[in-house]
Amino acid sequence: MTRIAYVPLGHRLAHMFEPLARQLVRLPPVRWLLTQVSRLGFSGKSLVISVPYVWLLLFFLVPFVIVLKISFAEQVVAQPPYTALLGWVDEKFLTLKLNIANYLFIVRDSLYWKAYLNSMKVAAISTLLCLLVGYPMAYGIARTSPAWRNVLLMLVILPFWTSFLLRVYAWIGILKNNGIINNILMSLGIIDSPIVMMQTPFAVYVGIVYSYLPFMVMPLYATLEKMDLTLLEAAYDLGCRPFKAFLRITLPLSIPGIVAGCMLVFIPAVGEFVIPELLGGPNTLMIGKVLWDEFFSNRAWPVASAVAIAILLLLVIPIMIFQHYQARDAEAGR
Amino acid sequence: MNEARRNDKYVPPWTDPKAEPYVRIEKVTKKFGDFVAVDDVSLNIYKNELFCLLGGSGCGKSTLLRMLAGFEQPTSGSIYLDGVDMAGIPPYNRPVNMMFQSYALFPHMSVEDNVAFGLKQERLAKNEVSKRVNDMLGLVQLAQFAKRKPHQLSGGQRQRVALARALVKQPKLLLLDEPLGALDKKLREQTQFELVNLQDRTGVTFVVVTHDQEEAMTLASRIGVMNQGRIVQVGTPTEIYEFPTTRFVADFIGSVNMFEGRIVDEDNDFVRIGAEDARCTIFINHGVAAAPNSTLWVAIRPEKVNISREPPPDASENCTTGIVQDIAYMGDVSIFNVKLDGGKVVKVTQPNLFRHAEETITWEDRVYLHWHPASGVVLLQ
Numbered sequence: 082m083t084r085i086a087y088v089p090l091g092h093r094l095a096h097m098f099e100p101l102a103r104q105l106v107r108l109p110p111v112r113w114l115l116t117q118v119s120r121l122g123f124s125g126k127s128l129v130i131s132v133p134y135v136w137l138l139l140f141f142l143v144p145f146v147i148v149l150k151i152s153f154a155e156q157v158v159a160q161p162p163y164t165a166l167l168g169w170v171d172e173k174f175l176t177l178k179l180n181i182a183n184y185l186f187i188v189r190d191s192l193y194w195k196a197y198l199n200s201m202k203v204a205a206i207s208t209l210l211c212l213l214v215g216y217p218m219a220y221g222i223a224r225t226s227p228a229w230r231n232v233l234l235m236l237v238i239l240p241f242w243t244s245f246l247l248r249v250y251a252w253i254g255i256l257k258n259n260g261i262i263n264n265i266l267m268s269l270g271i272i273d274s275p276i277v278m279m280q281t282p283f284a285v286y287v288g289i290v291y292s293y294l295p296f297m298v299m300p301l302y303a304t305l306e307k308m309d310l311t312l313l314e315a316a317y318d319l320g321c322r323p324f325k326a327f328l329r330i331t332l333p334l335s336i337p338g339i340v341a342g343c344m345l346v347f348i349p350a351v352g353e354f355v356i357p358e359l360l361g362g363p364n365t366l367m368i369g370k371v372l373w374d375e376f377f378s379n380r381a382w383p384v385a386s387a388v389a390i391a392i393l394l395l396l397v398i399p400i401m402i403f404q405h406y407q408a409r410d411a412e413a414g415r
Numbered sequence: 416m417n418e419a420r421r422n423d424k425y426v427p428p429w430t431d432p433k434a435e436p437y438v439r440i441e442k443v444t445k446k447f448g449d450f451v452a453v454d455d456v457s458l459n460i461y462k463n464e465l466f467c468l469l470g471g472s473g474c475g476k477s478t479l480l481r482m483l484a485g486f487e488q489p490t491s492g493s494i495y496l497d498g499v500d501m502a503g504i505p506p507y508n509r510p511v512n513m514m515f516q517s518y519a520l521f522p523h524m525s526v527e528d529n530v531a532f533g534l535k536q537e538r539l540a541k542n543e544v545s546k547r548v549n550d551m552l553g554l555v556q557l558a559q560f561a562k563r564k565p566h567q568l569s570g571g572q573r574q575r576v577a578l579a580r581a582l583v584k585q586p587k588l589l590l591l592d593e594p595l596g597a598l599d600k601k602l603r604e605q606t607q608f609e610l611v612n613l614q615d616r617t618g619v620t621f622v623v624v625t626h627d628q629e630e631a632m633t634l635a636s637r638i639g640v641m642n643q644g645r646i647v648q649v650g651t652p653t654e655i656y657e658f659p660t661t662r663f664v665a666d667f668i669g670s671v672n673m674f675e676g677r678i679v680d681e682d683n684d685f686v687r688i689g690a691e692d693a694r695c696t697i698f699i700n701h702g703v704a705a706a707p708n709s710t711l712w713v714a715i716r717p718e719k720v721n722i723s724r725e726p727p728p729d730a731s732e733n734c735t736t737g738i739v740q741d742i743a744y745m746g747d748v749s750i751f752n753v754k755l756d757g758g759k760v761v762k763v764t765q766p767n768l769f770r771h772a773e774e775t776i777t778w779e780d781r782v783y784l785h786w787h788p789a790s791g792v793v794l795l796q
């Protein structure tokens with residue numbers, strides 16, 4: 082658990098798949114294969130280590146290349162609905178046709194810009210809200226007795242035991258005009274007519290903050306829990322009041338957790354589709370939704386691919402910041 | 416040593432009934448649940464003292480220190496600092512600073528910022544802060560490491576940063592919890608002298624916790640020996656070593672040979688004790704306030720026992736005999752383990768006065784052990 086904030090993404094995947102890989106290499110056909118391969122000069126260890134990289138290659142890099150390819154194609158009414166990049170001219174010239182019109186289109190059409198900026202805004206605000214809600218939660222959990230700690234942590238991850246979709250639908254039941262909140266408020270006589278919450282940005286924020294909160298709480302908890310509490314005693318001893326000690330000691334020392342939590346919330350929230358689709362109104366302009374519409378409604382695969390590549394490029398920047406922090410942190414930890 | 420202490424007319428404050436103690440600990444008890452960590456401790460510590468709390472692991476030294484710093488509240492009893500009752504005063508309002516057993520340096524701040532942290536809480540002017548920080552870093556010889564982070568320092572350097580951070584606030588009372596625990600022997604000895612020097616120069620009252628008796632002997636003006644949450648004896652290093660009042664203290668400080676016996680003859684100015692396991696009569700040249708026929712113990716330090724192959728002129732008292740079982744050559748001294756005829760093993764140390772002695776005592780030699788009538792300490796409990 083405490084590793085979350087400190088292990089770079091690739092290594093983390095490697096850790097996840099190591100037990101699986103170990104099981105796998107015990108199977109006789111795999112063993113036979115390994116023997117054959119090792120005769121060619123590869124060691125078993127390097128093969129085990131390579132499993133996650135093979136996984137990333139197959140399920141991340143290959144799809145990425147396919148999407149990249151489609152993004153440079155032209156839309157046609159055909160099956161599949163895009164042109165090939167490579168072609169033959171006069172049966173002897175291999176030609177590569179790169180169509181950058183899709184990119185020009187999404188840059189020029191203000192719809193995409195607005196959707197991008199709005200997604201960024203929604204993700205940023207949601208991340209901030211998650212941080213504001215999640216920090217006190219993580220702090221509280223990290224500072225209770227060990228027995229309570231496990232119970233509270235269980236409660237934080239308990240929602241994962243039911244389907245994500247189901248939980249978002251549950252929010253519809255809570256927020257809609259004749260939903261739980263409005264019914265209670267009206268029966269108490271606090272309001273006369275229902276407050277419209279569904280299909281508003283408010284509902285989208287509620288959905289995102291609710292769904293991504295555990296991803297904020299976990300890394301924060303991990304950093305706060307391993308903090309040395311004598312540092313706080315030392316601060317008090319030097320004349321620092323508790324609140325100031327929190328600002329000067331606890332907060333700076335939890336920055337790795339804050340950064341990790343923010344990245345884990347921000348990055349998926351930018352591309353979020355299900356929550357704005359279900360809780361937000363038809364006017365909710367988010368890039369994930371635009372992508373969906375291009376792909377399924379307009380069958381504009383090349384434009385949709387270009388949008389996907391653009392999201393990826395925009396997200397690479399925060400990921401690089403994240404990795405930079407981790408590298409710095411690993412340095413300082415030594 | 417302190418100027419005042421070198422002066423012949425110096426009267427130690429603890430012998431002066433009029434002296435006002437600087438720290439007064441009155442019947443302090445601390446319980447964790449049912450467990451009594453500090454048990455009814457009363458203690459006076461005077462200004463400019465370097466007081467050592469000495470005791471085995473888990474005897475409550477840190478707990479007592481933490482109550483002085485304000486991290487723990489006494490279950491009962493009270494603590495006065497300079498005449499002020501400290502009950503309910505939080506750590507950040509006490510004129511006390513502590514150096515932690517683990518140093519507790521702030522890992523995200525440079526050495527400079529660590530030392531400046533306490534001063535910044537007092538809202539001092541910027542140049543005042545940096546001046547005092549620089550002076551302090553000079554004092555602990557860390558000026559060239561000012562910009563480094565704690566993890567870029569060696570253990571000894573970290574320890575000095577922790578010391579500087581606690582001292583820079585010029586507290587009235589400095590608490591040090593095993594300040595030299597992490598240092599190697601050489602650096603330890605060097606730092607012990609630095610600490611004593613520093614204490615002389617700054618005039619701060621130090622309370623040092625340690626479980627290393629040698630360290631306590633080197634540093635302290637007085638030592639408080641603790642056992643199972645209680646203070647069992649308070650005294651100067653000499654008093655603690657030469658005049659222990661209980662078997663625990665005699666045994667805990669240095670090594671000792673303990674003989675059990677009964678009084679066979681006594682008067683106001685002497686006592687004769689028949690010690691079965693020593694196989695001789697022990698003559699002590701002062702009176703003892705013990706009930707006749709009660710069991711008591713005589714403690715004799717190894718360096719106060721003479722060892723020879725020839726019997727001494729008067730072998731009737733304070734003299735016993737045995738076979739050399741073991742010899743440990745330590746360079747400056749040799750340690751002999753002598754098995755008495757009754758089976759008890761007695762430890763004797765003798766300085767190696769000559770580089771090469773003709774007639775050295777070796778294994779399996781029959782030897783005579785004898786000591787001066789003033790060497791034995793009679794212990795009633």
Ligand SMILES: Nc1ncnc2c1ncn2[C@@H]1O[C@H](COP(=O)(O)OP(=O)(O)OP(=O)(O)O)[C@@H](O)[C@H]1O
Pocket residue numbers: 447450452470471472473474475476477478479626
């Ligand atoms: N917060 C606490 N809760 C319960 N028991 C405690 C607590 N703090 C200390 N104790 C107990 O009180 C006793 C004294 O602890 P303390 O830390 O004062 O020992 P110490 O003399 O400093 O030992 P050491 O030399 O090992 O540091 C120990 O038995 C310890 O287990």
Ligand SMILES: [Mg+2]
Pocket residue numbers: 476477478516592
């Ligand atoms: Mg301790």
